[in-house]
Amino acid sequence: MAKDTKKKKRKYSRSKTSSRRMSKQDSGTLTLYSMFDKFMIYKETESLTDITLNDYHKHIRYLLEYTGGDLPSYELNLELFSWFYWVHDT
Template sequence: MQKVIRKYKRGQGYGKSTKKVLDELTLNEMFEKFMTFKKTEALAPRTISEYYIHFDYLKDFLGDDMTSENITLEDFRGYIGYMLHDKELKPMTVNIRIRKMRAFIRFCFTEGYIDTPIHKNFKPVKAPEDTLESFTPADVKKLLNVIDDELYTGFSDKVIIFVLLDTLVRISELVAFKRSNVDLKGGFIQLELTSLPPFPALVGFVPRA
């Protein structure tokens, strides 16, 4: 029986290199692969949404979709300068956007979609230190003393302050409270965490008279 020898042109069939496939990926395609991966981490819907929002900011700066071959560190450094000087965003805001996109390009490098570890030099910018001082016990007493808890609004304000002090819950989480999150008999509040996988966290509290 005559042996059949099959010949393949370069870039076709089994001869098609993995590098060629990766080179054909666009920035949008790589981001969708990144988000598919992030969704396996059981992140909260809000966190997933933030990745899309910050990617849109980056795309607005870049203008057109890019391929994995022509993405450079200069693009991301230019993005930082654009946010700081053209948009005049605060360093804290810039750093939030940088961290989200840095996670994306780190993923691209780890997966082999890009050849250069851009994320190593695409770092958060220096931001002013937070010098905001917290309330002292005396400050808290003064605040509570000026609230008229005979009024519904005053009583509501005191409850909010007590919950914040007793549980150290974030204001955004407190605002998102539902009746189902509070167990008066058990003496605890169940939070829906937004920055960690969505399992319930129990925060103890002591109901006040």
């Protein structure tokens, strides 16, 4: 019995030219700080204490200081956050 070696396309797979996929230029509009702003809007709706909300702002200031300023979303990765955690944990 011979195996069919042809690649099968998934029934509902996304196209590589999908309008939902963002290019590097498009993703540049989202930055670390703009994502943080959206995050904070969500957190403020949770009725967190002022201390907790201030801690979020303090930590984003540390992160922005560590990175040398705001970064586009495509430059954010696990390695960046791992190093940031390691530097501030010691």
